[in-house]
Amino acid sequence: MLERDFLGFINDRKLFKPTDCVLLAVSGGIDSIVMAELFHRLGQLFAIAHVNFGLRGPESETDALFVKNKAEAYGVPFHLTQFDTTEFAAERGISIQMAARDLRYAWFAQLVAEHHYVGVATAHHQNDVLETILFNLTRGTGLAGLHGIAASQNGIIRPLLFATRASIATYADERKLAYREDSSNANDKYARNRLRHHVVPVLVDLNPGLWQTLPRTVERLRAADVLVRLELDRSWQEIAEPIGGETFLPIEKLVALPELPFRLGEWLKPFGFTSDQAVQLVASLTQEIGQRFESPTHRIIHERLSSGATGLLLEELSAAPDYEIKLTDWPKVPLDVTGQFTVTMDRFHKPENFRPDTNPKVACLDADRLVFPLTIRPWRQGDRFRPLGLNGHKLVSDLLNDLKLSRSEREQTCVLLSGEQIAWVISRRIDHRFRVTNETKSVVTLSVIVKS
Amino acid sequence: MLERDFLGFINDRKLFKPTDCVLLAVSGGIDSIVMAELFHRLGQLFAIAHVNFGLRGPESETDALFVKNKAEAYGVPFHLTQFDTTEFAAERGISIQMAARDLRYAWFAQLVAEHHYVGVATAHHQNDVLETILFNLTRGTGLAGLHGIAASQNGIIRPLLFATRASIATYADERKLAYREDSSNANDKYARNRLRHHVVPVLVDLNPGLWQTLPRTVERLRAADVLVRLELDRSWQEIAEPIGGETFLPIEKLVALPELPFRLGEWLKPFGFTSDQAVQLVASLTQEIGQRFESPTHRIIHERLSSGATGLLLEELSAAPDYEIKLTDWPKVPLDVTGQFTVTMDRFHKPENFRPDTNPKVACLDADRLVFPLTIRPWRQGDRFRPLGLNGHKLVSDLLNDLKLSRSEREQTCVLLSGEQIAWVISRRIDHRFRVTNETKSVVTLSVIVKS
Structure with a gap:
């Protein structure tokens, strides 16, 4: 019965071919021991991998020996490794459970690549699916947390996913299989055990057909999730405008979308934003511009x-450090601003018939209009100035977009401030208010030398 | 605390305005009694409705009296009704629980309309939400079954949806409110009680923040469901082609869609198809044409x-009865086929220079080619014939489409069969194989008189 369903599931889901060799993750617990037996009885090529997490002292050693003997009995390759999970977890600042998982799957992937296995098979089953759903529902989840575990994903195969814990236990009993108490998910065990022993039996009692309906529920939710992703992608493509290295979401298109807080939450999750921030972002759309979220x-x-156009501008945080260089007087020597370029300043009385240099790398400003302290710093989102010749203000980001600069050129652009006002977007454009006019008496020339 | 949250929830969700009068569904149980007290303390206009289902004998009478006294104490209008739920359920062939629900909400809607209430308020709370989710998950569900209960939908308002059962009990205790054991959902009680007493406490113990995360989970799933519906509607609009009164889904567009079984299941649910049929439909697309699902x-x-073009053709089942009239000989008298039209037949030797009548209401056929029994019946999907002058076969449905007939004209169209072959699509087109040729010796003229 279990053997027939096992084969049916493998074929139905095209998990692997009869000629493939599958690496089985075997803890020695009932589930993985039954999985190994099913592979053996099917005549499928397989190998066994066992991880000793060293979390339970001598018991862990006994588990490893037990699985090794099992592999020898089957006459299949056996891979064993040992991790110091506690140390790895401490190093990375993650939980023991996460550490164990990461180490385990990294090692499996390595074995699969080295020995040309078709993938690694784990012994997850229907009860794991239900327990995972209940666990996620309890902690709070989105749709993805409710369709549980995939039968095949990212090189991990779960050929027992069709089976219930009860059917696995019956099979172990019938075939008189010896097994060890499952040592996996040790840290997860308390919650799992409570769901397993106290919650799932009640649900199965309320609907004895639960194990038949659950795969359909899971499949419906998985398909629904795909459709949600499609709709999210489609609407993102429709409204997101690339501007330089940034992305602009126009407000009038945003507010026309149904379920905007949910969409923003899902869109921005890959950029590290929380769903709470998404809700605040939506609220900010009806308020004054200028609000920032990081x-x-x-x-x-x-x-x-x-x-x-108003809307949301999404940009990567610059890796370049934000700094400010304050000048309280004219510098006597060239100023090495970032180690990458040097600014020199030359101040003089305006000669007759003076004509400003037209090279954008050189700024000719009215020295008397500049107010100390002068500041040199990288430009920031929201910086505005009045470009030479323009009767109004412009965002520095828009200027840089207009100039079609590369991402790194944009990131390295600095500004010179007189008090709070931008006097020069360095090497790009001076501010109209600081230009040399007929009334100008004293000129300052600033030039930039980029170090090669 | 509960009072403040109650007001906050009403304003946040815009459930009703201070000037509205709300009809409260009050069973006399703790939840609805607390709801009535909250409305009273808020100074909101309200009325009370109580249903006596007569399912618990004298206890039901005492409940009704209790609620009536409560309404008098608050000085608000009181509406009482009594249903014979058992009889109604038996009549309709539905469960007592369904019957009670249907009767209850129909009466509430009537009261709301008559007395201009803004809607009916029920005392559903967060525990009901969680229990409903668990109940649906247990029985098998789609996304809609996992986002539980709406705060306001179809004139039903749930102003306690923010509260937990525990916070309601605390409030009842603090204000020393008397209440009756809740008699609603009597038939649902066993399952509810098991979830309430055995499952929910375990989940709350595993995540003490459950009541904070649950509303977010529910909101995410509700929003995801809206996006699924958008994607389903969008793709349906994109591929569904109306053909006459039918809908055609071209196969090449269908198979290009991700998650086709799920889509078909959701698209076709309103037409009464099951998700199992949807899965079979998808399988039929790779098989021979002609498969039908009803x-x-x-x-x-x-x-x-x-x-x-091949694909799926969706049509409403005709309300017109399907019938067959078999003729084993030429009828001697006009044939009253449907009570709506009469067919007359006239058989004669073909005269010299005979020219068939060109009126489509009259068919001139080669009498010797007709094989008894002749059959007159409504056309059916899949019927094919060889229209006069055409060197090939055509679907009757296509002919009717080409003729741009109205739905009722299409539905009323009949065919005359000679053995298994269509000889005449009555009043529309004769079959080429049965036409009068130079070799024809005996002609039969069939004509149709529509009764006025």
């Missing part, structure tokens, strides 16, 4: 572009 | 149109 890697600003 | 109201055929 994730560990990205920033979103409710912004107005020079085109007049 | 729901109580609709039919789907894997069909090839005259244009050569």
Whole structure:
């Protein structure tokens, strides 16, 4: 019965071919021992991998020996490794459970690549699926947390996913299989055990057909999740405008979308934003522009572009350190600003018929209009100035977009501030208010030398 | 605390305005009694409705009296009704629980309309949400079954949906409110009680923050469901072609869609098809054309149109009865076929220079080619014939489409069969094989008189 369903499931889901060699992750517990027996009885090529996490002292050693003997009895290759899970977890600042999982799957992937296995098979079954769903539902989840475990994904195969724990136990009993108490998911065990022993039996009692309906429920939710992703991708493609290295989401298109907080939450999750931030972002759309939200890697600003369009501007946080160099007087020597370029300043009385240098690398400014302290710093989102010749303000980001600069050129652009006002977007454009006019008495020339 | 959250929830969800009068469904149980007290303390206008289902004998009477006294104490209108739920359920062939629900909400809707209440409020709370989710998960469900209960939908308001059962019990205790054991959902009680007493406490113990995370989970799933519906509607609009009164889904567009079984299941649910049928339909797409699937109201055929396009044709099952009139000899008198039209037949030797009548209501056929029994019946999906002058076969449905007939004209069209072959699509087109030729010796003229 279990053997027939096992073969049916493998064929139905095209998990592997009769000629493939599958690496089985065998802890020595009932589930993985039954899985190995099923592979053996099927005549499928397989190998066995066992991880000793060293978390239970001598018991762990006995488990490893037990699985080794099993592999020898089957006459299949046996791979064994040992991890110091506690140390790895401490190093990475993650839980023991996460550490064990990461180490385990990394090692399996390595074995699969080295020995040309078709993938690694784990012994997850229907009860694991239900327990995972209940566990996620309890902790709070999205749709993805409710369709549980895939039968085949990222090189991990779960050929027992069709089976219930009870059917596996019956099979172990019938074939008189010896096994060890399962040592996997040790840290997860308390929650799992409570769900297993106290919750699942009640649910099965309420619907004895639960194990028949569950795969359909899971399949429906998985398919629904795919459709959600399609709709999210489609609407993102429709409204997201790439601007330089940034992405602009126009407000009038955003607010026309049903379920905007959910969409923003899902769209921005890969950029490190939380769903709470997404809700705040939606609220910010009806408020004044200028609000900023940051994730560990990205920033979103409710912004107005020079085109007049308002919306959300998403940008990667610059890896370049933010700094400010304050000048309280004219520097006597060239100023090595970032180690990458040097600014020199030359101040003089305006000669007759003076004509400013037209090279953008050189700024000619009215020295008397500059107010100390002067500041040199990288430009920031939201910086505005009045470009030479323009009767109005412009975002520095828009200027850089107009100039079609590369991402790194944009990131390395600095500004010179007179008090709070931008006097020069360095090497790009001076500010109209600081230009040399007929009334100018004293000129300062600033030039930039990029170090090669 | 509960009062403040109650007001916050009402305002946040815009459930009703301070000037609205709300009809409260009050069973007399703790939840609805607390709801009434909260409305009273808020100073909101309200009325009370109580249903006596007569399912618990004298206890039901005491409940009704208790609620009536409560309404008098608050000085608000009181509505009482009594249903014979058992009889109604038996009549309709539904469960007592369904019957009670249907009767209850129909009466509430009537009261709301008559007395201009803003809607009816029920005392559902967070525990009901979680229990409903668990109950649906246990029985098998789609996404809709996992986002539980709406705060406001179809005129039903649930202003306690933010609260937990525990917070309601605390409030009842603090305000020393008397209440009756809740008599609603009597038939649902066993399952509910087991979830309430045995499952939910375990989940809350595993995540003490459950009542904070649950509303977010529910909201995410609700929003995801909206996006699934959008994607389903969008793709349906994109591929469904109306053909006459039917809908055609071209195979090449169908198979290009991700998650086709799920989509078909959801698309066809309103037409009465099951998700199992949807899975079979998808399988039929790779098999020979001609397979049919029926729901109580609709039919789907894997069909090839005259244009050569293959796909699924969805049509409403005709309300017109399907019948067959078999003729084993030429009728001596006009034949009253449906009570709506009469067919007369006239057989004679073909005269010299005979020219067939060109009126489509009259068929001139080669009498010797007709084979008894002749059959008159409504046309059916899949019927094919060889229209006069055409060197090949055509679906009757395509002919009717080409003629741009109305739905009722299409439905009323009948065919005359000679053995298994269609000789005449009555009043529309004769079959080429049965036409009068130079070799014809004996002609039969059939004509149709529609009764006015």
